[in-house]
Amino acid sequence: xxxxxxxxxxxxxxxxxxxxxxxxxxxxxxxxxxxxxxxxxxxxxxxxxxxxxxxxxxxxxxxxxxxxxxxxxxxxxxxxxxxxxxxxxxxxxxxxxxxxxxxxxxxxxxxxxxxxxxxxxxxxxxxxxxxxxxxxxxxxxxxxxxxxxxxxxxxxxxxxxxxxxxxxxxxxxxxxxxxxxxxxxxxxxxxxxxxxxxxxxxxxxxxxxxxxxxxxxxxxxxxxxxxxxxxxxxxxxxxxxxxxxxxxxxxxxxxxxxxxxxxxxxxxxxxxxxxxxxxxxxxxxxx
Amino acid sequence: xxxxxxxxxxxxxxxxxxxxxxxxxxxxxxxxxxxxxxxxxxxxxxxxxxxxxxxxxxxxxxxxxxxxxxxxxxxxxxxxxxxxxxxxxxxxxxxxxxxxxxxxxxxxxxxxxxxxxxxxxxxxxxxxxxxxxxxxxxxxxxxxxxxxxxxxxxxxxxxxxxxxxxxxxxxxxxxxxxxxxxxxxxxxxxxxxxxxxxxxxxxxxxxxxxxxxxxxxxxxxxxxxxxxxxxxxxxxxxxxxxxxxxxxxxxxxxxxxxxxxxxxxxxxxxxxxxxxxxxxxxx
Numbered sequence: 001x002x003x004x005x006x007x008x009x010x011x012x013x014x015x016x017x018x019x020x021x022x023x024x025x026x027x028x029x030x031x032x033x034x035x036x037x038x039x040x041x042x043x044x045x046x047x048x049x050x051x052x053x054x055x056x057x058x059x060x061x062x063x064x065x066x067x068x069x070x071x072x073x074x075x076x077x078x079x080x081x082x083x084x085x086x087x088x089x090x091x092x093x094x095x096x097x098x099x100x101x102x103x104x105x106x107x108x109x110x111x112x113x114x115x116x117x118x119x120x121x122x123x124x125x126x127x128x129x130x131x132x133x134x135x136x137x138x139x140x141x142x143x144x145x146x147x148x149x150x151x152x153x154x155x156x157x158x159x160x161x162x163x164x165x166x167x168x169x170x171x172x173x174x175x176x177x178x179x180x181x182x183x184x185x186x187x188x189x190x191x192x193x194x195x196x197x198x199x200x201x202x203x204x205x206x207x208x209x210x211x212x213x214x215x216x217x218x219x220x221x222x223x224x225x226x227x228x229x230x231x232x233x234x235x236x237x238x239x240x241x242x243x244x245x246x247x248x249x250x251x252x253x254x255x256x257x258x259x260x261x262x263x264x265x266x267x268x269x270x271x272x273x274x275x276x277x278x279x280x281x282x283x284x285x286x287x
Numbered sequence: 288x289x290x291x292x293x294x295x296x297x298x299x300x301x302x303x304x305x306x307x308x309x310x311x312x313x314x315x316x317x318x319x320x321x322x323x324x325x326x327x328x329x330x331x332x333x334x335x336x337x338x339x340x341x342x343x344x345x346x347x348x349x350x351x352x353x354x355x356x357x358x359x360x361x362x363x364x365x366x367x368x369x370x371x372x373x374x375x376x377x378x379x380x381x382x383x384x385x386x387x388x389x390x391x392x393x394x395x396x397x398x399x400x401x402x403x404x405x406x407x408x409x410x411x412x413x414x415x416x417x418x419x420x421x422x423x424x425x426x427x428x429x430x431x432x433x434x435x436x437x438x439x440x441x442x443x444x445x446x447x448x449x450x451x452x453x454x455x456x457x458x459x460x461x462x463x464x465x466x467x468x469x470x471x472x473x474x475x476x477x478x479x480x481x482x483x484x485x486x487x488x489x490x491x492x493x494x495x496x497x498x499x500x501x502x503x504x505x506x507x508x509x510x511x512x513x514x515x516x517x518x519x520x521x522x523x524x525x526x527x528x529x530x531x532x533x534x535x536x537x538x539x540x541x542x543x544x545x546x547x548x549x550x551x552x553x554x555x556x557x558x559x560x561x562x563x564x565x566x567x568x569x570x
Contacts, residue, residue, distance in 0.1 A: 018357065019354075020353075020354060021303070054478075059478055083484050086481070086483070087484050090482075093475070093478075093479060095475075097512070098476065099479040100479075101479055101504070101505075111483055112483035115484035116484065161483065165484070
């Protein structure tokens, strides 16, 4: 059994408590993430994905009910060293322009690393590494004004700013929105590399089922602030009472497999990625 | 975190649907009443007139079914400033020596706290509450669309002077709409900074300086974002053929009803009595 890095149980949360605008965001969310996996968080709009991620970064603290344990510390404990936890948990926000606040890209990427108290050469090295990892050329971008970036470049810069802190746990809130297909697959490669080489654990909130099928090891389905399904990605996507019930589509690969089987094509196993489907088709074809 | 959450508690400019009598009043009438009540608030300097005014305003808040506690809680961040201002007024208002309640002497410094100073402080606080409640009353019970329409027709006499009444109303309404947006934006920037470990490391001795720097650093991104937002809004309006007020009609037309006339009449009566109380021989 691998180590559990995130355990959320029975978490409830409401925004603007005590005002006429009070709204419940989480009504009993559950989440378990093991070290070194890419865990996906899926659910329709307003399911509470972003809220849950904010709890993992201790931006929100359990106020009403529930337990949140992140990297072995109780995120509800009043004595929690919030800053120390945040140094180990990096959050990339849903809207990158909410995240970039320094005037120049280089400064913004360096911001978190500077907060760690690293020396100037170390910070520079981190910034160079992070910008290379997300595919932003250091010399071309470090002196660009953050607000002059395009949507996709902002997305990359925001991610670089978090990567430069080398967090143990990386939280991504719909991180591929605004990226072109090439950028999207680059990001997927990067996340796999971070998992395999750096041992980083990734929690990824996403609406794109194909992306989740391609990338994730486990998946948790949220609806109306409640966890309605969770488990290894294959089990969840191939379970009968799966995603349509909560208004989510299947990954297109699962649809393809279903359609082929309906037509009597004996495809083996439970393929999830396009490569797996292709392999299955080759194997099922008479030689 | 408490500081971040409290930014959301900006009650001004936020419509709260409660469906009360006040919500249903004609926006033009409401605006005129609002203006009259503001005049009364500015004019009221005596105890009696202030008590009457505050009672009336509180009555209106209750009538509109707005949560009084919530409105009051929005003042919390301003309390230190208000207290310092009150103290300054109390100490330095001056006044004649025969009406003095308290005289402090310390070397060459003489501080006289007079009856007038106390009255000034008390009435200032009450009037501050009036202003808060009145502004909340108007913006919490009137949707932005209604407010724009109301402002436009209240300002329409300006058209005769070749002043752009519609545009002024539109600018005013958009400005109000931006209050909660800026609050949310500020919150998200603060969150972004916190999530990357602001306020860690460094000695606590320079914390005040650092906090001041952090607030200053917020202003630039906040304004850049506000500009960009307004630019996008401009494009969105142009894309839907907005060309200013000329020839523009409204989906909803306000109808002036008996209740509106009644509300206006009562407001005029109230303002008149507040002004009359000002001139009574006793305070």
